[in-house]
Amino acid sequence: MLRFIKSLTTSPSSHIVRRGYASEAVPERKVTVLGAAGGIGQPLSLLMKLNPLVSNLALYDIANTPGVAADVSHINTRSEVVGYASDAELGKALEGADVVIIPAGVPRKPGMTRDDLFNINAGIVKGLCEAIAKHCPNALVNMISNPVNSTVPIAAEVFKKAGTYDPKRLFGVTTLDVVRAKTFYAGKAMVPVAEVNVPVVGGHAGITILPLFSQATPKANLSDEVITALTKRTQDGGTEVVEAKAGKGSATLSMAYAGAIFADACLKGLNGVPDVIECSFVQSTVTELPFFASRVRLGKNGVEEVLGLGPLSDFEKEGLEKLKPELKSSIEKGIKFATHYLLESNTCKLCIFFSVVFAAASSTRLLLFRVEEAHKFKFYQ
Secondary structure (H helix, E strand, O other), X not given: OHHHHHHHHHOOHHHHHHHHHOOOOOOOOEEEEEOXXXXXXXXXXXXXXXXXXXXXXXXXXXXXXXXXXXXXHOOOOOOEEEEEEOHHHHHHHHOOOOEEEEOOOOOOOOOOOHHHHXXXXXXXXXXXXXXXXXXXXXXXXXXXXXXXXXXXXHHHHHHHHHOOOOHHHEEEOOHHHHHHHHHHHHHHHOOOHHHOEOOEEEOOOHHHEEEOHHHOEOOOOOOHHHXXXXXXXXXXXXXHHHHHOOOOOOOHHHHHHHHHHHHHHHHHHHOOOOOEEEEEEEEOOOOOOOEEXXXXXXXXXXXXXXXXXXXXXXXXXXXXXXXXXXXHHHHHHHXXXXXXXXXXXXXXXXXXXXXXXXXXXXXXXXXXXXXHHHHOOHHHO
């Protein structure tokens, strides 16, 4: 993906088309983006349209999808683009999908608690995953909707109930943590960022994000103080962007980029490219926790191998133990939500309705009012 994007900036478009799509050996692959009209969904859809491994791009959202699809479809690359809107068209969007990317949901805004975010997005994720289980049970599911530490377990429970759960095919996208760790490390180590590799393990929120800078390459002799600061900045990267945008957005662009990178890795794995390794939040036995982010080897069936942590520094060992209680709590919260509070299928429509209300909120004050209103309904508790 990186190489492809680089070629985009240096080659005439006609040359890219010839290079990217002339080979008949490239398999036909359908990618579906759920939440394609949102802040992450739109740039993510653009990046997937640029990916030569995608032959069919299905864009779904509850509103405005036809416009996004029309816009993206004018780009002269291989994939055919179709837009879908409303519950009635969700099945068509998912049918035959090889990879489903889910950025749908409410972004974090100033004044929102994690519970506020969870209460809305959990219902949205459940409804979408029920549709995935019905229409494309063998697809690789890339979960972007936050909080990932909880939404991935929710998805797993939905798939278990439907009898379609395959832990090799469900991924929490933590690639943005890796992207940030690489960028921040390169700046301090004074090395080319394109050459940097930093595994990031744990989860995808706050202290559950643990970059393993002791394993970073190229090696650099950084002080303990610098490593601590880099770790903190990686953990707080989302907040840094929210504050920099003064409440008018979250890390939509960098998240779209990270989502496109991970989807590209999944497609390469499906196509049999060897040694495709990315970090992801998956079902795991690396620790005692049922889900954990670490490096995984991707292949034709999704996860081919969940790789271990490798040697950790004392600082990283301490961070690992600190993150476990919070990550455990988030995982259990997702499982409890799925198994006890959202078992009736008609709930998802109400959740989708409230997602529209949140997306339309034009100010933090209005947004918080809507949160309070949502809490009055038992299915969010």
